[in-house]
Amino acid sequence: MGQRIIFHIDVNSAYLSWEAVYRLQHGNPVDLREIPSVVGGDPTTRHGIVLTKSIPAKKFKIQTGETLYSALSKYPELVIAKPNYLLYRQCSQALGNILKEYSPLIQQFSIDEYFLDFTQMKNLFGDPVKTAYRIKNRIKEELGFTVNIGISTNKLLAKMASEFEKPDKVHTLFPQEIPTKMWPLPIEELFMVGRATTRKLRSRGIQTIGDLAHCDVRLLLPSLKSFGRLVWNYANGIENSPIKPGGRINIKGMGNSTTMSFDVDDRQKAHLVLLSLVETVSARLRQDHSQSCLIAISFRTNEFLSYSHQRKLSHTTDCTNEIWEIACQLFDELWQGQPLRHMGVRVSDLCQDDFVQLSLFEKDYTKLRKLDQAVDSIRSRFGSQSIIRSSYLHSGLHSMTGGVIEEEDYPMMSSIL
């Protein structure tokens, strides 16, 4: 097989750009991309971190993941927009629809990133770099936001290329360009090298991606194990995974978690939070026609210590009440009374629900499954708040947490999208 040609398409400051375009289309004259601004949560409910920053905000050293409090201390006039996940999904899909016109082989890598395999499309569209410019400009004209496109012979190099100068740029990083364009970069800019790995590499005198590429890989194995081989390969531009079209068909697990607006310190309230998480997780399971046989819960205390506990089941389930019962058992086994700030539920070991075996030894959940189906159907017609359990009425908690987004809360995008 000859050289592949891979594009990586990355939306510049995605959440913020999308919010900026939305506001412009709705008559707001201020372009958030041109002023110091961020998309972030609400500090009064303890969701106060920066999710995305504008390029002018970056000039004030405001960083993704830092608290809004800290960001405001760097620039008090900072404009803060609330996240709007339905909008993001629509923008992401609109982007995918344009990319599909340029290759049938596209992979959505995250809400704001796609890979596109251009190898077979050269004959149809001609020069890859010129085509990338056309794609980039089309997205800007038709959707109103800018992207970076990175071009190379594999996904890793294409992704590294799209990280070069932003915004609204096309970059190449072909293998022969690695020494000049990638090796001078600091080690933490390599994909998959995070904080912990940076620390380990630095302690061995490895400062740049080039240092890593040129070191003896055996130097890395004791502390980094097989991960050392992976990042060494990446530093040398070695990577050959295929574009996986279809995206989320092979989903391995699904979970919901939430930081509560107040510390939870009684068992009953904790169980109620678990139920609200299980409601959305199990609804997603059923919507995907999946069942799970591994249930896990997790929590974080007010001292920021994290714990998790899981159980493998002898059968599979998608039943709200059954998953909730197990989640509560797991919680009770793990919790020692600490005040909790964050809780999560996750299901994995998924399988399709078409050959489900009803266990003779477990409680009979047939009736409960019928109830789940009825509730799902009512919620899909009338919204997720149309049926809630009475236990939530005076609890100060939401009846469904995470995952499901209330479509009716948001107006549709204008005709441009």
Place this chain on the structure above:
DNA sequence: TCTGGGGTCCTAGGACCC
């Protein structure tokens, strides 16, 4: 740190079996 929420993969150690 006044520190989100959705994922994936890897590893170490223990249980259990032959």
Place this chain on the structure above:
DNA sequence: TCTGGGGTCCTAGGACCC
């Protein structure tokens, strides 16, 4: 048992990504 080695499964935690 003062016991060997290999394989598999399970669990908790940690690393990374966006």
